[in-house]
Every structure is written in structure tokens, then in C-alpha cells.
Amino acid sequence: MKEGTHLTLSDGREILLQDDEDISLLLRSKHEVIYSHSFTCPSGGYGGGTLLLSPSERYLIFSFFSGESEEGFSLFQIEDSRLVPLFDSEYFYGEGAGYLFSHDEKVLFQSLLGGFGPWYVEDAYQDEEGAPYFEYGEINILDVESQSLSRHKFHVYPSEAWEEEIDGPSYASEITDGNILHVSMPWGEELLTLPLADITKFRPES
Numbered sequence: 001m002k003e004g005t006h007l008t009l010s011d012g013r014e015i016l017l018q019d020d021e022d023i024s025l026l027l028r029s030k031h032e033v034i035y036s037h038s039f040t041c042p043s044g045g046y047g048g049g050t051l052l053l054s055p056s057e058r059y060l061i062f063s064f065f066s067g068e069s070e071e072g073f074s075l076f077q078i079e080d081s082r083l084v085p086l087f088d089s090e091y092f093y094g095e096g097a098g099y100l101f102s103h104d105e106k107v108l109f110q111s112l113l114g115g116f117g118p119w120y121v122e123d124a125y126q127d128e129e130g131a132p133y134f135e136y137g138e139i140n141i142l143d144v145e146s147q148s149l150s151r152h153k154f155h156v157y158p159s160e161a162w163e164e165e166i167d168g169p170s171y172a173s174e175i176t177d178g179n180i181l182h183v184s185m186p187w188g189e190e191l192l193t194l195p196l197a198d199i200t201k202f203r204p205e206s
Contacts, residue, residue, distance in 0.1 A: 001052045001053055001054060001055065001061075001099065001101075002052065002053040003050055003051065003052045003053075004050060004051060005017040005049075005050060005051060007051055007053050007060075009053075009057050009078070010057060012029070012030070013027065013028065013029050014026075014027070014028040014029075014031075015027055015028075015051060015053075015060060015078075015083070016028065017049060017050070017051050017062070019046070019048070019049060022038065023038070023039040023040070023041065023046065023049075024036055024037060024038050024039060025037045025039060025051075025060075025062060025076070025083060027078075027081070027082065027083055029081075034081050034082075035081055035082040035083060037076075037083050037085070039062065039074065041064055041066075041072065042072055042089075042090050042091045044066040044068065044070055044091050045066045045067060045068070046064060046066065046067075047064075047065050047066050047067025047068075048064065048065060048067070049062060049063060049064030049065070050062075050063050050064075051063075052099055054101050054105055055101065055105070056105055057078060058077060058078060058105060059075060059076065059077055059078065059086075059101070059105060059108075059144070060075070060076040060077075060078055060083060061073055061074070061075055061076075061099055061108070062074040062075075062076070063097055063099065065095070065097075066091055069093060069094065069095050070091035070092065070093060070094070071091065071092055071094050071095065071096075071097040071110075071112060072088075072089045072090060072091045072092065073089050073097065073099070073110060074087065074088045074089070075087040075108065075142065075144070086144065086147060087142060087144075087147045087149070089110075089140075089149065092110075092112055092138070092140065092151075093112070094112030094113075094137055094138070095112075096112075097110055097111065097112055098110070098111040098171035098172065099111070100171075100172045100173070100174070100175070102175055103175065105144065106143070106144050106145060107141060107142065107143060107144065108141070108142040108144060109139055109140070109141055109142075109172045109181070110139065110140040110141075110142070111137075111139050111170070111171040111172045111183075112137045112138050112139070112140070113136060113137035113138070113139070113154060113170035113171060113183075113185075114136060114137055114166075114169075114170035114185075114186065118164040118165050119134050119156075119158070119162075119164050119165075119166050120164055121158050121162060124158065127155075131157060132157070132158060133155045133156060133157045133158075133201070134155065134156045134158070135153065135154075135155060136154040136155060136156040136170070136202070137153075137154055137170070138151055138152055138153045138154060139152050139154070139172055139181075139183075139196065140152070141195075141196065150196075152196040152197065152198060152199070152200065153198065153199045153200070154199075154200050154202065155199055155200070155201045155202070156201075156202045156203075156204065157201060157202065157203045159203065159204060159205055161205065166186045166187075169184050169186070170183075170184060170185050170186065171183070171184055172184075173189075175194075179193055179194040180192070180193060180194070181193075181194055181196070185202065185204070186204075187204040187205070188204075190202065
């Protein structure tokens with residue numbers, strides 16, 4: 001996906017993020033503003049943001065963060081002369097959000113995985129059987145048509161070869177065969193079948 005604060009569509013129109021003072025998204029044609037959308041982020045402040053364009057150029061993601069390990073996003077549909085708001089999220093705990101559309105762009109995945117090391121076993125949570133695990137973030141899934149969002153947690157169980165500095169890259173990278181989600185994790189790629197469970201448990205060997 002194209003990403004930045006100034007995106008140019010294939011037909012020459014431009015979408016700009018302006019956030020020096022107030023936050024607004026501008027749609028320009030031939031360098032003239034034809035639409036402006038004022039944005040108010042969730043409570044928690046605003047530390048910056050970026051724009052992402054779906055492969056078909058039908059949708060625009062405005063991804064933003066608070067500066068306090070919180071990430072959120074807004075989704076817009078791009079029409080000829082305006083940006084139509086479809087969904088506004090709250091702030092979610094995490095850093096370095098990644099985004100992926102399904103091939104038909106009916107589903108949007110937001111990855112908020114990892115990024116909080118070092119991961120010391122003595123600081124881990126314990127499950128109902130007393131086994132240590134880490135909360136390794138989540139993948140949030142938005143059904144674009146119904147505008148419904150589901151949240152899916154990732155738990156990582158350390159092995160004997162566990163290394164404390166287990167940090168990124170961690171993100172949903174692609175979908176194959178219609179329902180296989182490829183997730184890049186520090187120890188390698190994981191293949192998950194959609195729909196995801198509420199909690200996915202990983203037990204890496206290293």
C-alpha cells in the first residue's frame with residue numbers, strides 16, 4: 001500500500017494530511033482543495049499520523065498514535081469529490097501498527113504485535129495451568145461492509161531456548177487461499193486459518 005502524508009492517486013488527485021495545528025485531511029484536484037475533513041482523535045492526545053491507500057485506491061486509512069504506546073485508525077471511502085468516513089477506532093495499546101486488506105478489500109487487518117521487549121520469563125503471566133506466557137499484542141479485524149471490529153489476542157509461551165530480546169518484525173503480511181493469514185513473527189512465519197480465535201497461542205522453539 002502507498003503510505004505517507006501526501007498521496008497521489010492514479011488519476012492525479014492528491015490526498016494530504018495536515019496536522020501542524022488542527023488535524024485535517026484534504027482532497028485536491030489540480031492543486032485545488034475540493035474537500036476537507038476535520039479530524040478529532042480519541043482522548044489521549046495526538047503524536048502523529050500517516051495515510052495509507054488501499055491497492056484499488058477505493059479506501060484510505062488514517063493511522064495515528066498518541067505518543068504513549070497507543071494506536072488508532074480511521075477508514076474512509078474515496079469518492080470523486082469527497083472522503084466518506086466509514087469507521088473510527090478507539091486507541092489500542094501498541095506501537096508500530098501495520099495494515100493489510102483482504103484481496104477483495106472487504107476486510108481490513110490491523111497488526112499490533114510485539115515491540116515491548118525485553119521479555120523476561122520472571123515477568124510473564126501464568127495461565128490456568130501455571131505455564132508462563134507473554135501478551136504479545138493483537139490483530140484487530142474490521143469487516144468493512146458491516147463496520148464491525150473484532151479483536152484477537154496473541155499469547156507467546158517461552159521455550160527453554162527463549163531469548164529475552166525477541167523483538168519484531170511482527171505483522172500480518174498476506175492472505176492466501178482465501179482464508180490463510182500469514183503472520184511474520186521474530187522466529188519465523190506463522191500460518192493461521194481465518195476466522196481467528198479470540199486468543200492464539202504460540203510456542204516457538206527458539
